[in-house]
Amino acid sequence: MVGAVxxxxxxxxxxxMLGEMRKLIDKVTRVEQRQDDLEEKVKLLTADIHNEFLPVREEIQEQKRRIIRMSNMGVPESSEGLQSAKDIIKIIAPHFSGEVADNCIRDPKGKKPRPLRISFHRARYVSRYAI
Known part of the structure; x- marks a missing residue:
């Protein structure tokens, strides 16, 4: 071809040369149009994905809030509260032998009862009685 030219x-x-340049310009124009079309499709798909996953994210957040609320036992800060915790432990883990530590969550001077966190000191209790 070079020899013929x-x-x-x-x-x-x-x-x-002008004919070849026109062909190249046409090809570049088509490629640019395809690129614009693809970019528009990507924007639409991104928006669709965001819209699809938004309810899922909201549901996950709601479930996290529910789990936190469910884990709050509401044992009061008093000797009666610790006795209540011991009674609850007898129900949850009848074979548990050990002290129930005053290991509450949140501000100790708060007006509302605080959840009591019970720590099992042996792995077998944790695996057997995990809630």
Whole structure:
């Protein structure tokens, strides 16, 4: 092809080059249009994905809030509260032998009862009585 081009007269060569440049310009224009179309599709898909996962994220957050509320036993800060915790432990883990530590969550000077965190000191209790 190079030889055929070089054999042409200058005006023919110029016409041939202009024709090839037009073809290249057309191809570039088509590629740019395809790129624009693809970018638009990506934007739409991104928005769709966001809209699809938004309810899932909200549901996960709601479930986290429920779990936190469920884990709050509400044992009061008093000797009666610790006795209540011991009674609860007897129900949950009848074979548990050990002290129930005053290991509550949140501000100790708060007005509402605080949840009591019970720590099992042996792994077998944790695996057997995990809630």
């Amino acid at each position: 070089l054999d042409k007269k200058p005006c023919q060569f110029q016409g041939l």
